[in-house]
Amino acid sequence: MSLFSFEAWLASQSQRAENALLQYLDSDTAIPQHLHSAMRYAVLGGGKRIRPLLVFAASELGSVDQVDGSLVNRAASAIEMIHTYSLVHDDLPCMDDDDLRRGRPTVHKAYDEATALLVGDALQTRAFEILSYPVGPDPKTGFAQLRMIASLAHASGSKGMAGGQAIDLQNVGKKMDLPALEEMHAMKTGALLICAVQLGGIAAQLSNPAMAQLDTYAKAIGLAFQVVDDILDATADSATLGKTAGKDAAQDKPTYVTLKGLDYANELANELKGRALNSLNEFGPQADALRHIAHLVVDRKK
């Protein structure tokens, strides 16, 4: 990993994610302007862009001349739009009822509830739209697009992200045991992170065994991501997080910290980081970005 500067990679690829989102979001002069400006407010308000970064990092496992950069950019934008739609809807009063997101008013606070509902709806639609066009003459690209749409839909639907959210809501105030908690997080957060590396892997035309190793990697960092979220909710302040801290305990939500304590959670996060790194053993320096992202996910402070 000596020759690879993750800082430089992170800076360039984060910029690439912003550029792609700017390219694939409609302009705020498009009709209706109110809705399109709210969609841009929701998506362009910062965020770690961890899913686009995972798409980019996984796509580097393919040979440079075989990877379609435009397709990778569209995949990165699509998955970030899906993630953003889920945040906008989760923040609504009938769900988590949150006023603050990424240090700014949530969409229903900056606009209104009806607009926030439509913003989430239309962002989901837009994600699938940008993966469906242009319908070019190359069957290989066409099939890659279809596989991406299938992966993103499966990961975000009723058996993935939305299903996990439904289970989460049904368990507020209830005692969940650890297996149930892990299953819920695997659906709510993990599925979309696995999807991110799959999208990159599809663009890179990876073999099935290589895709399976990526899945193992993503499962580990997906769970680590949630464990670290729980730790930060319990230990950081709202200003650092850019969102309301301490909500889990206040709402009596089952988390790794409330169920098993801070020490256990910290230990688990580090163990998961090791599992993620091990799963990349058969890849060479092309996987360095993925390795650094595993560190980033576990060692982040917000």
Next chain:
Amino acid sequence: MSLFSFEAWLASQSQRAENALLQYLDSDTAIPQHLHSAMRYAVLGGGKRIRPLLVFAASELGSVDQVDGSLVNRAASAIEMIHTYSLVHDDLPCMDDDDLRRGRPTVHKAYDEATALLVGDALQTRAFEILSYPVGPDPKTGFAQLRMIASLAHASGSKGMAGGQAIDLQNVGKKMDLPALEEMHAMKTGALLICAVQLGGIAAQLSNPAMAQLDTYAKAIGLAFQVVDDILDATADSATLGKTAGKDAAQDKPTYVTLKGLDYANELANELKGRALNSLNEFGPQADALRHIAHLVVDRKK
């Protein structure tokens, strides 16, 4: 049209729509059961299935041996799921705040608001999912799937259905003129009806001129559909409609009836029916189902 029994066609194709929806909805034993049972409640509660019927009718313009019946069934299910997701979200308190739909409690009344939100979200995802698989080896089918996804996303997103809904909400209580009203309906309702015939046309591998004629047909019946909705809201009772009647006037919504009166609206609906029928002149008896649907849309009583 003498040999064609529309009654028999309608009965068999309505049943085909129900069967397809049953096939492509997840079972209510799938985890999470609560969410999947609510999704089935939303979709399987009746409804005219006008969009699936349009998909089926348009697909009949192709030669029987070339049309992939499974793809047509998936397209019909997908567009009905998109339509249903929009109804579930439109009924929410922050939108139209409706308690009754198709003669039964709306989803947020039968379940709760958070579940209704997730039901709509997950139905949208499911629509795109069933159009994306199976990714078979035939490029022609693959490209048809991509074109269907692109069409459905464009019709239902921020420049189509969701955008029209946003414009509608911004104009409650305001005076809209007729061109603005038509533009709003073209987005909110018309786009998805045009999409329905496009999906059938894509499956039938129609030529571009034939697709253009279908678009003219669908634009006319799309507008007619809305004009008749306005007429029924003003003239029918809630029991007949299966939803709350008289809401437009009560909410001071601009409609064809409130703006131009009942006589004008009735005349317009009939003129649009004529326009729809004219656009089918170059098709033979294969277009009989589409012809009858134009009558059905305008002459319906609910």
